[in-house]
Amino acid sequence: MLVLFFVVFIDLVGFGIVIPLLPFFGEHFQASPDVVTLLLATYSITQLISAPVLGRLSDKYGRRPILLFSLLGSIITYVWLGFAETLMMLFIARAFNGFMAGNIATAFAYIADITTPENRAKGMGVIGAAFGLGFIAGPAIGGILAGPDAANPNFQLPALTAAALSAFAFILAIVKLKESLSEDARAKIANMPPRKHWQSFFETLMRPRLGLLIALSFLCTFVFAGMETTFAMWTRREFGWGPEQNGYLFAFLGIVSALIQGGLIGRLSKKFGEGKLVMVGSLLLGIGIGLIPFSDSVTLLLIATTILAIGFALSTPSLNSLISFEAGETERGGVMGASRSAATLARVLGPILAGILFAQLGRDIPYYAGFVIMLIVAAIALVKLSNQRAPKADKA
Template sequence: MLIMLLVVFTDLVGFGVVIPLLPFYGEHFGASALTVTMLLATFSGCQLFAAPLWGRLSDRIGRRPIVLISTATSVLAYVWLASADALWMLFAARALQGISAGNISVAQAYVADVTAPENRAKGMGMMGAALGLGFIVGPAIGGQLAGGDPTALTVALPAYAAAAFSALAFILAALLLRESLTDERRAEAIRNRTGRIAQIREAFGRPNLRRLMILFFTTTFAFAGMETTFALWALARFGWGPRQVGELFAMVGIVLVLIQGGLIGKLTRRFGEARMLLAGTVTIGLGLVLLAAAMTPLVGISASCLLALGMGMAQPSTASLISREAGAAEQGGILGVNQSVGSLARLAGPAAAGVAFTFGGPSAPYILGAALMVVSSWLAGRVLRRHRMADLGALAL
């Protein structure tokens, strides 16, 4: 699992390198706030369609080949981004990056393959920590390479740096990554294969999976809206450029790593995944409310750390609960459906946030997200009640 975590880390460094830069670069081409958020959402829109495909293919032909193909694709996408000299090229390069990033579901399936159910949350937390580390290193590198002046930007150097990190991920996977899918599970997946639409229908036909995936959607929707408008919000409120935004995202990554890499395993063993999920959704809501009201950088930084704390608790808990609901031969497929749910949220969230930002002002996306987190917390409470009832039933037996 260590090699997969290294692959995810280096791949996410490449992804994170361009995050602080793209909103400013979109404005450089005269794009509106809504167009800028859609530039970021394009990535998730393509990931939406790619994730189930990668997941289903990985159930049939193995995790390793899919990781290699998708990582090589990301190298090409970042090289294309580096050469972009028009807005349409930015959109096209981001679309190709989204297709390659559908492999996160394959990485989750890999973790599910090599961990026991009782250690699943810890394994998902470790992968979340690798993602968080990528967001520490990536935005910091991107911000430093782009500079602190929002009026003088270049995307070429950060994009080439992203391509280099993705190339390193490919080399690590090619040389060191071992296949985790057994022949028995691969044969079972081939025997039981279902179409993509049928698999989505089947997943949402299970009440427990449906509830968890809707919760994952609402949480990701709120966070993605914040993530894609933050640079514009920070520019309007504090006059920040890519360097300051990159440094803040690095701080958010540190909090994510501390929670997902060090604490989530202990916390879930003590309190259970369902309780951690509820605590995470409530914390995200509080962070969004505080961010909407922030008038000083210190308050904005504190609110961002609260958001990271909440996501650090909620996301690995959700992924673990979904994985435990899935059968052994459908891990890649079910997690791929869930990844598409997240991608749909990362497509719709930025679009809604862009509209809110344009017509309601810089804080409007965060007020919208906080309201949606009320729904997430209610769903998390339903999940917790179900698990309490299951535990009482087990004790009765």
């Protein structure tokens, strides 16, 4: 698990480096706010396509080969991003980069392979902590490399640094990462009748409990992604911030997320159960995002974003853990791939809707809408999930 943690962490540092940069990159090519959010959504569109495909391929051929393939592709696409000279080149680079990012479903399946049901929330939290720590280092590094000037940031250096970090993760995975899927499991999968990837995706959604969990994961990610992709444009207009200041704030959110997902989520899930954590986390996410429009000082903004970061850090690994309990050994890659596809679809639609609301109705409207959605999620979780927790024994 430690090796996978470092591979995901390094990969997410590379991803995080470009987060505070992309809105300014898009506006550099004269893109409007709704086009900027579409640029960010493009990454998720292709990730949506690749996640179930890579998840199923990892069931058949093993987790390790898929992780290596996707890391190699990330290296190439970050270099491409750094040398983009037109808005169209930027869109294409982000599309290919998103396709390779479908490997996250494989990483979650890897964790499901090597953990017991009692420890699965903790294992999912470890991957969540790698995400959080990646967002600590990545945005801060990207912001520093791009510079504080919103009008003239350095676009090339952060992208090439991300490529170098992905190359390091690729080498580490080759040397240290072992295969997690047993030969017996792969043999069972090989003997199963072939199914189309998207047929499997829709079949997964039709399973009632699993479909509900994936729907809640979709809505949490939908709201968070809308905030994430409009936030730099909001702070630029409210405080005059550039990539560097946004990078530091995203790094702060990463610290909060890593502390919860890496240190507390396992103990909290054992004490309260994953269902209660989903309810509380979604409520906090809604409160935090609803406070952003009222943040007329940096102090208030830090309070609002801390609350939303805590909420997202509680709800996401808890939902992933509950989803994994619904999958048997031979279908975990596919189920986690379907789950990641739904979350990635949220990262497509969330930014698009937030961008439209931002451009057409005002910069505060996406956050008000997110607040309402998360209240609905919290209510559903209270009614449907409050008693759900890890099973005592693995029935897979």
